[in-house]
Amino acid sequence: MSDVREAAVTGIGLLTPGGVTADATWTTLCRGRGLARTDPVLAGLPVDISCRIEDLDAEAALGRRLARRLDRSTHLVLLAARQAVADAKLDPAVWRAPRVGVVLGSGGNSLATYQREFDLLGRGQHHLVSPTALTRSVPSMIAAEVALDLTAQGPNFTVASACSSGATALAVARQLIVAGACDIVLAGAGESGRDRMGATCFTQLKALSGRTADPERASRPFDAARDGFVLSEGAAVLVLEHPDHARRRGAHVRALLRGAASTCDAHHPVAPHPEGAGAEQAMRDALADAGCAPRDIGHVNAHGTSTPAGDTA
Template sequence: MTGRGDAVVTGLGLLTAAGHDPDSIWKTMSAGQSLARKDPDLAGLPVDIACAVPDLDPVAELGIRLAGRLDRFAHLALIAARRALHDARLDPRAANSSRVGVVLGVGANSLQTYVKEFTRLGEGRATSVSPLGLPRSVPNMVAGEIAIATGARGPNFTVSSACASGTTAIGVARDLLLAGACDIVLTGGSESARSRMSAASFAQMRALSTRTTHPDGACRPFDADRDGFVLGEGAAVLVLEHPDHARARGATVRARLVGYGASADAHHPTSPHPEGTGSEQAIRQALADAGCTPGDVGHVNAHGTATRAGDAAEALALLRVFDSAPPPVTANKSILGHALGAAGAIEAALTVLALERQEVLPTANLTRQDTGREMDIVTTRPRTAPMELALSTSCGFGGQNAALLLATP
């Protein structure tokens, strides 16, 4: 590979419906079973199922004062960032903190708090609106709170490209490293999509699966009987470093980020281009950025939302890029649900784990493909798959696409 240059992954923090740490998450997901369940927070809505992060105690993790002034999406981000730094054996305060950046992907603000505060305002109780209504809800606060908690004083911001946000953030973080603006960037994404507003809106759009009586069979990426996604939540934070910096401090490298591509469909606010041209463009840009060919890729972690149009377009893109024969494919949302702006970061982290383990996680609920030319989608159980390079793809509303190429150390 002779691309623009690498960034290296030296730490991972991961919170999903499958657990709170990479090893337990991998073990749970290896069963190939969806984690969708009835969600009490969504009771009474037309679609009342979701994939929640289990047994998370923000007070125990963050303390009562900090947990009390943050919303769920910030809880997830801050806890994941702390775990990523611990995994990397890194303290930004002990480094040159002005060269430690934070770039997080967030698809939306915190609708839970906004709904509550707008209700008070609509009832004529303006003086009851919380002064924390804005600062605990705006998307940039995940990056700001991580900086406050860790002492990272470099470039600090969030990016929002809908369901591609986490992937976009990781690509932008690599750009900061290659541009010489940072030595270290904490990057990834965080989102809690389990708000009643999100559930009601997506249901009205007919984007959610309506298999509410059998939630564990609801999300069916690339399956002929798919009818939409399941809402999820989670966070993934990767510690990205310039290779020279990681080498100088003796860091353990978990993977290399060697390619990034992004594009716009320029087609429709919510539907992808039916031929998947934008997704294809992003993947080809990532390949060119890495200086490699489709034949070098040993695994694809697909966006795979289980929507009719989205899966069809993505399959066409992959079949064209890989000349009708993509390498082993998985779709993590079949198990974890769709964490929206965090999804791409979670899938990038899982791709790092796939490279480490030389395995591909299974896709749940796939019984019959309808993509014309069938892809090699892993089901039932993990599959051993020797690989040096893996692709993770994301797509979002507005026709925004992003792709990452990750490689073994």
């Protein structure tokens, strides 16, 4: 067991509706404008708006064969992972592959894949069902595809904890480094939530913003008139590294992940505890794990869902 309690962040990969790099996304965020707009994929549904990544040619970025084998969520994660590795100035051709892990979060996998293939099956066209539908639909495959692409032969798995899946992946990745099981772990999450079944289910739950006539003002967390969130897509992957490993190779350390914690409200299938009890306990436990006090915190990234129940909690 290592006596190290933190993981160094040495690389960042990011694709969002705000841009297909971290810098581009930050520039867009600083403009302070909404990115939601009418989505042709959702045409005819009660809520037909989303935030989507434009001008991304997956076939050009990944090659036609690989792009066609994978679904949209995996396209995004794979490109984010490549970005993160390049940003960290790591070379998969020479790294110690058995010491490189991949831990990725997935909240719902690809409902679009299920819908398309089940439609074929329901019409009696079983002979048209893609043999890759199985590998596209297995949640663990987003991590496996990154490992295949970058030759990472260490621990490899996907975690699912709904909207906190990416944060959970970072926490688990840190544990692998602290335990001495890995020198490097690629950790993060990706999702493409722009599918008709997901949009329908969230609409039935009354979780989506209904501002379809004014999409740029949809999803207003903590606003008195908030009415829900907007479906979106994106991926973020960080390179987490053992501090000694990063030091030996002269890596630029962007941040240190010092503490993490997880709790469960055990309150309701989808609604948070009305007083945010589970979230509060997780934050207190994470601070304790990091050896920090509340006064040490300079930024809080809120889970602002723009729903009355979520924002109140």
